[in-house]
Amino acid sequence: MSNLQNTSLKSYNTFGIDVSAEHLVSVESTTELVKSLAEINQKELLILGGGSNVLFMNDIKGTVLLNRLAGISVEDENENHVWVKAGGGVNWHEFVLHCINENWAGIENLSLIPGSVGAAPMQNIGAYGVEIKNVFHELEAVEISSGKIKTFSNKECQFGYRESVFKRALKGQFMISSVTFKLDKKPVFKTSYGAITAELERMKIEDFSIRAISNAVINIRQSKLPDPKVTGNAGSFFKNPVVPISLAENLKKDYPEAAAYPVDDNSMKLAAGWLIDKAGWKGKTFGNYGVHPKQALVLVNYGGATGQNIYDLSTEILADIKSKFGVELEREVNIIS
Numbered sequence: 617m618s619n620l621q622n623t624s625l626k627s628y629n630t631f632g633i634d635v636s637a638e639h640l641v642s643v644e645s646t647t648e649l650v651k652s653l654a655e656i657n658q659k660e661l662l663i664l665g666g667g668s669n670v671l672f673m674n675d676i677k678g679t680v681l682l683n684r685l686a687g688i689s690v691e692d693e694n695e696n697h698v699w700v701k702a703g704g705g706v707n708w709h710e711f712v713l714h715c716i717n718e719n720w721a722g723i724e725n726l727s728l729i730p731g732s733v734g735a736a737p738m739q740n741i742g743a744y745g746v747e748i749k750n751v752f753h754e755l756e757a758v759e760i761s762s763g764k765i766k767t768f769s770n771k772e773c774q775f776g777y778r779e780s781v782f783k784r785a786l787k788g789q790f791m792i793s794s795v796t797f798k799l800d801k802k803p804v805f806k807t808s809y810g811a812i813t814a815e816l817e818r819m820k821i822e823d824f825s826i827r828a829i830s831n832a833v834i835n836i837r838q839s840k841l842p843d844p845k846v847t848g849n850a851g852s853f854f855k856n857p858v859v860p861i862s863l864a865e866n867l868k869k870d871y872p873e874a875a876a877y878p879v880d881d882n883s884m885k886l887a888a889g890w891l892i893d894k895a896g897w898k899g900k901t902f903g904n905y906g907v908h909p910k911q912a913l914v915l916v917n918y919g920g921a922t923g924q925n926i927y928d929l930s931t932e933i934l935a936d937i938k939s940k941f942g943v944e945l946e947r948e949v950n951i952i953s
């Protein structure tokens with residue numbers, strides 16, 4: 617366990633926002649976690665994994681608790697499946713690569729998503745046709761007020777698109793300490809989403825494998841998403857909005873090329889990136905921050921921007937999209953004020 621005072625969080629968030637934390641405590645075991653929960657002021661507590669889905673608005677009063685719980689273990693297996701448990705502090709992409717090396721299938725489409733295993737259930741991370749709810753078995757979480765460990769099933773997590781119970785009813789009440797996934801020994805390749813098939817063709821891959829799919833996803837992601845080591849960002853800043861079919865149909869009348877996907881009988885999902893792009897924001901720069909030139913859904917800090925700069929830009933975009941298309945966007949990134 618380490619404990620630093622009045623430390624800059626610049627290298628602890630992928631936006632690269634330079635705020636400070638009064639106390640920065642790093643825990644490597646549940647014993648250390650329970651001990652430090654008993655010692656700190658729980659009313660001023662922020663749990664942080666890789667800091668890849670947060671926007672810091674101010675210096676953080678109280679304690680930032682870094683989840684560094686390690687370890688990957690096989691809990692059970694049969695002919696078809698393996699149940700793999702990973703500590704909440706394990707890096708997500710390293711976990712994906714570990715599973716690919718072991719030939720355990722199911723999360724290869726989620727390659728190269730930054731952050732930690734423990735944060736993955738928070739917003740039910742998703743990409744290229746897979747969400748973690750598809751492979752999730754259960755998680756363990758430490759209740760902050762009592763220090764007790766509770767197990768949550770898939771159903772209890774109430775997963776939705778970029779949603780879970782931990783962002784809603786149980787917000788701020790638990791620290792996710794481990795996640796167990798049910799992975800496949802006999803892979804079912806998911807290549808129909810987005811540009812995966814085209815990328816596999818470009819790579820001249822004829823025999824599909826989970827490693828080839830992972831590499832294709834990595835190539836696609838690297839071609840349009842900024843590398844946080846180079847340019848500060850937190851991935852998609854907004855969610856893709858789910859709207860009534862009538863609204864999507866009206867939009868399609870004006871813009872037949874608008875990206876829209878069916879959700880159910882009553883609603884469709886629009887591509888927020890397309891709307892922001894069409895509204896003229898893509899690549900716009902305001903000094904040291906702006907909208908990414910290759911993906912309009914990503915706001916970027918070119919160095920030295922504040923959380924307020926990025927937040928104010930997002931507010932302007934929200935208002936503009938509402939006025940131009942009648943669509944209410946919602947922020948995906950967690951605003952920490």
Ligand code: FAD
Binds near residue numbers: 669736790841842850
């Ligand atoms: P953090 O940013 O540290 O935390 C996020 C939130 O979860 C905070 O509110 C924090 O308090 C809370 N939290 C973190 N850990 C825990 C825990 N153990 N217990 C309880 N609460 C916790 N997301 C996708 O879904 N799909 C993508 O394709 C995707 N692409 C991205 C690409 C880039 C370049 C970037 C920068 C981000 C992308 N993201 C994507 C967003 C981000 O990677 C995920 O949301 C990731 O799961 C965040 O993990 P983290 O450890 O960095 O969380």
Ligand code: EPU
Binds near residue numbers: 855888889893910
């Ligand atoms: N588009 C544009 N202009 C843009 C950006 C996108 O026209 O500037 C269009 C694309 O041409 C495409 C559509 O919008 O027709 C969708 O774009 P893309 O495939 O790039 O995906 P996205 O909807 O913008 C979502 C997730 C990503 C995830 C990808 C791949 C959300 C909020 N974002 O992005 O997740 O990696 O799909 O599955 O759901 C994240 O959550 O941080 C994230 C990066």
